Amino acid sequence: MERSFLYRPIPPGWRAEWAAGLASPIETGENRQTRLFAFRLGGEWFGVDPSTVSEVARVVPVRSLPHHDPGVVGGLVSLRGRVVVLLKLAEFLQVSRREADAALQRLLIFRHDEWQFGALADEAAGFLNFPAAQLLPVPATLGRDDTALAHGLFARPGRCIIWLNTGRLFPALRARLAR
Amino acid sequence: MPSEDLSQFSLAELFRMEAETQLAALSDGIIRLETPSSAVLDDLMRAAHSLKGAARVVGVETGVRIAHALEDVFVRAKADPAWVSPSMIDRMLSGVDLLRRVAQLEKKAGESVRPEEVEAFVTHCTQCLERAADPGPAALRRERVKAADAPVTVEQTPQEPDQRSAPRASAPFLRVASANLNHLVELAGESRILLRQLQTFVEEARMLVQAQHRMESLLGHWSKHASIDDGRRRTVLELQSQWHAWRTQSLQHASRLQDYDLSAGLLADRLYSEALACRMRPFEDCLPALRRLVHETGRQLGKAVRLVVSGESTQVDREILERLEGPLIHLLRNAVDHGIEPGNDRLATGKAVEGTIRLAVGQFGGRLVVRVEDDGHGINPDEVRRRAVAGNYASAEAAGQLSPQETLEFIFLPGFSLRDRVTEVSGRGVGLDAVQTVIRALRGSVRLSSTLGQGTRFEISVPISLSIARCLLVEIAGEPWAMPLSRLTQLLQVAAESVESIQGQPFIRAGHERIGLVQAAQLLGLNAVPVKSGKLSVMVVSKGGHSYGIVVDRFLQQVELSVQEMPAELGKIRHFSAVSVLADGAPVLLLDDEDLISSIQSLVAAGQLCTGTPSSPARAAASKRILVVEDSLTVRELERKVLTGRGYAVETATDGMDGWNKLRAGDFDLVITDVDMPRMDGIELVQQIRATPRLHDLAVMIVTYKGRPEDRRRGLEAGADYYFTKSSFHNEELVRVVEEIIGGATG
The missing domain is CATH 1.20.120.160 (HPT domain)
Known part of the structure; x- marks a missing residue:
């Protein structure tokens, strides 16, 4: 098995982040932590409730669907014999894509109720903890109409992580599909 | 519960x-x-x-x-x-x-x-x-x-039903949700795919053994070389014997791996077929209800009817069995009511008082065939014709021209009934069309034949399983697609010259029949790929007596696919009935012949049928030509495949020199070149192109790993129109850029 699947270069500030995390007092009501699965689309980082991500896989061949409105459907992928619809999450969230590093790209499989779909992430960072009290509102200046799709954001030095409200995002995606 | x-x-x-x-x-x-x-x-x-x-x-x-x-x-x-x-x-x-x-x-x-x-x-x-x-x-x-x-006797099968259930009782049943079973089948299929990759490792191990063998013989030659002294010779011989030991070890390793691959493969195949078998049930499971139905209908109508069943142990997919029950109930009820005459009438015509309905089940040619046959009075084609005309289903003239067999088809039409009187049992004119609808939905067919005075026979043919489809893999626009074999009338490989045309519509002759041709790529909205060979691969599909030839790039192979429904959230997608996964793990779409035929019909009606056949010179010339110059086989083939898929005519060259030779010999719309290549690199190639008056306006695109600004500048300064970094290599992106530079394949 290739090891690099689980190995990534340590991002800047990672050690300090962990040190700070380990040094912080044991969790009580006030310093409750929010645990998110973090991934990157284009230049932006997003986080979702870990329970909504059922799998992180290597990128597999994508089969496009002729005649299908290209809207949010990226095509079909096969995940251990099961065919799953690939959705263009970045396009839906209006994130501008930039040149992606194929080695970092991952296929994320999301699960919502009984519905399962895949989306390509340009990078998956795994699970991260954030002090719940540090949740900031999504700035209205973001220029996107997706403020309703986010709980808020956690600011970190050098990067912000938008905590997606999957309870709204997934039904919105599904509704777009049904169109 | x-x-x-x-x-x-x-x-x-x-x-x-x-x-x-x-x-x-x-x-x-x-x-x-x-x-x-x-x-x-x-x-x-x-x-x-x-x-x-x-x-x-x-x-x-x-x-x-x-x-x-x-x-x-x-x-x-x-x-x-x-x-x-x-x-x-x-x-x-x-x-x-x-x-x-x-x-x-x-x-x-x-x-x-x-x-x-x-x-x-x-x-x-x-x-x-x-x-x-x-x-x-x-x-x-x-x-x-x-x-x-x-008056009614229902013939028992050789075994009494209660005895039949005896061996079952000794093997306990487990309740398994059908979703779990389907998942099991998928996982078994996946394990088969995964284990197939072991073959690659076996191949690699063999190559290693071969390399060691070469090394060993090289050392052998060296040891015999006259110019080396004895001390060195000893060392070389030692080395050779050591190498021999390694090779033996590798050989053992390779053969163990091969054995493992073989048994693991067999195991995975068995697991897969066992998992599939879990979905199967014997046909007899639906018999008790059918027997009771015949019994009760006979009693209700005062007719003596015997039901004779054969082939009841035939294994059928559970889902098919469930969905067949409705049509069978309908056909059996019809047979008792319409088919079998009242006892006195039977006696008068010299038949036994008791009518017989035969229900024969069997597997023929990979399909389940169920025959319902009665020994009643049969259907009078003249009567059907008369009612078809009276009910405005056909003009008297048209009906008169139909053969008896064609005439019988009327009874499958909605609302068509041979009864004047609506009874509780039948005669409402609802039903046979419903039977046909259900059977068609199962990817099956129903045929009717009748001999006046002797009886009527319905023959239903459906796939044995809905989860397995025998398909022909075909290549359309550079990609594989699956066509269920059951829907193909014939497959033809015809010479491009044998294509004729009437009013611009191409057709071929097959026997006495003229088969109109249409390109699969056009139907699917893909860009057609010019076919180099002079042969056309044609899938023939038929509906309502009309045959249509669908031209594909080529036939790949026959495969047995484990079929999955299209993800429900996508709804029905035109031209596709289902989806499956190929042995290499890639998803493949199953073509829907009904959709294809209706698309052909509407194209013909709108006069939009693409008249060129794929190999006609006009068509080939219309496709833009691209030369891909790339020393990596993988990247070269990937680019070729992606671009071919979009309808471009693609030629490849293995390095700058090879590319330069091809450029001078041919006519291209675009050159896509790598930078680092042996003999002549991409930058030199671009400089050569720009220095040649004939090629001065040729579009050139550089595709490379070198993403530094100075590399980009160097490429663009040499005269490239576009500098594309491979780290951003997305198929879509490549096509987008190509379309930006030279437009669509045929534009």
């Missing part, structure tokens, strides 16, 4: 489940009769009655008799609860025990219910009732039922 999904159980299993519940209620209630109670008797009557009905459905006649006898006693007791004596309670309990054995609830080996035991019980119950001063209403009712039963 009304909310529970019981659909995966056979009727026999359901009967056992029901018997368990009802028998418990019976024992309990009978014991409570020691204190006479009208309410308890109500419960007992209900339980006995339900059990009787259930036994009848599954054809357990002994169960019906015992339950019926019990019911009569309960009905009589209801009139006077005090009538029940303690000895009668014991008798009734013995009846319950008898029923328990009939229903196979207790697995006592070798213990089956003897007919005399049943007779003794029934006789005793009858005696009890006769001893009672007033003959209860139930006894009368039973007499009536017996009379009505008389």
Whole structure:
């Protein structure tokens, strides 16, 4: 098995982040932590409730669907014999894509109720903890109409992580599909 | 448990489940009769009655008799609860025990219910009732039922149903949700795909052995070389013997790996077929309900009808079996009502009083064929013709020209009926079209034939399983697609020159038939790929007597695919019926012939049929030509595939020099080149192109890993129109850029 699947270069500030995390007092009501699965689309980082991500896989061949409105459907992928619809999450969230590093790209499989779909992430960072009290509102200046799709954001030095409200995002995606 | 999904159980299993519940209620209630109670008797009557009905459905006649006898006693007791004596309670309990054995609830080996035991019980119950001063209403009712039963016999299969269920009872059943089963099949399929990759490792191990062998013989030659001294020779010989040991070890390793691959592959195949087999059930599971139907319909209409079944052990996909039941019920009811004549009419024509309906089931050529055949009066084509004209289904002239066989097809039309009188059983003109709809939805067909005076035959043909489809893999626009074999009329490989044309519409001749051609790529909205060989690969599909030839790039291979439904959230996607996964793990779409045919028909109607055949020179010339210069085989083939898929004509070159030669010889619209290549690199190639007047305006695109700004500048300064970094290599992106530079493939 290739090891690099689980190995990534340590991002800047990672050690300090962990040190700070380990040094912080044991969790009580006030310093409750929010645990998110973090991934990157284009230049932006997003986080979702870990329970909504059922799998992180290597990128597999994508089969496009002729005649299908290209809207949010990226095509079909096969995940251990099961065919799953690939959705263009970045396009839906209006994130501008930039040149992606194929080695970092991952296929994320999301699960919502009984519905399962895949989306390509340009990078998956795994699970991260954030002090719940540090949740900031999504700035209205973001220029996107997706403020309703986010709980808020956690600011970190050098990067912000938008905590997606999957309870709204997934039904919105599904509704777009049904169109 | 009304909310529970019981659909995966056979009727026999359901009967056992029901018997368990009802028998418990019976024992309990009978014991409570020691204190006479009208309410308890109500419960007992209900339980006995339900059990009787259930036994009848599954054809357990002994169960019906015992339950019926019990019911009569309960009905009589209801009139006077005090009538029940303690000895009668014991008798009734013995009846319950008898029923328990009939229903196979207790697995006592070798213990089956003897007919005399049943007779003794029934006789005793009858005696009890006769001893009672007033003959209860139930006894009368039973007499009536017996009379009505008389003309009808339902032929038993060689085995009694209750005996048949005996071996099943010894193998316990588990309830498994069908979703779990489907998932199991998918996982088994995946494991097969995954294990197939072991072959790559075996191949690699073999290559390693070969390399070691070469090294060993090289050392052998060296050791014999005259110019080396003895000391060195010894070292070389030592090295050679060491290398030999390594090679032997590698060889063992490779052969172990090969054995492992073989057994793992076999295991995965077996697992897969076992998982698939879990979805199969014997046809006989739907028989009891059909037998009962024939029996009751016959009784209702006062006709003596015998149902003869053959091939009942044929294994059928559970889902198909369920969906076939409705059409079969319809056809059997029709056969009793429309087909079989009343007894007197039969006698008058020299037939036996008893009509016979034959239900034959079997697998033929990978399909399940079910035949329903009666020996009744048959269908008169003239009568069908008359009604078709009267009902405005066809003009008198058109109907007159139809063959008897074609005429019969009218009875599949909605609303068409041969009956003037609507009965409770049939004649509403609803049904045969519904039968056809269900069968078509199962990717099957239904055929009708009839001989006047001798009988009518319906033949249903459906796939054995909905989850497996035998398909032909074809390449369209550079990608594989699957066409279910069952929907293909024929496959043709014809010379491009043999394509003729009428009013701009291309066609070929196959026998006496002219088959109009249409490109698969056009139907699917893909860009056609020019075919280099002079042969056209044509899939012929037919509907309503018309055949259409769908031209594909080439036929790949025949495969058996495990079919999955299209993800529900996408809804129905035009031209595709289902989706599957190929052996390499890539998804593949199954073509829907009905959709394809309707698209062809609308294209023809709109006069938009693309008239060029893929190999016609005009078409090939219309495609833009691209030269891909790239030393990496993978990248080269990937680019070729992606661009070919979009309809471009692509040629490849392995390095700058090769590319330069091809450029001078041919005519291209675009050159896509790598930078780092042996002999002549990409930058030199671009400089050469720009220095040649003829090629001065040729579009050039550089595709490279070198993403530094200075690399980019160097490429663009040499004269490239576009600098594309491979780290951003997305198929879509490449096509987008190519389209930006030279437009679409044929634009």
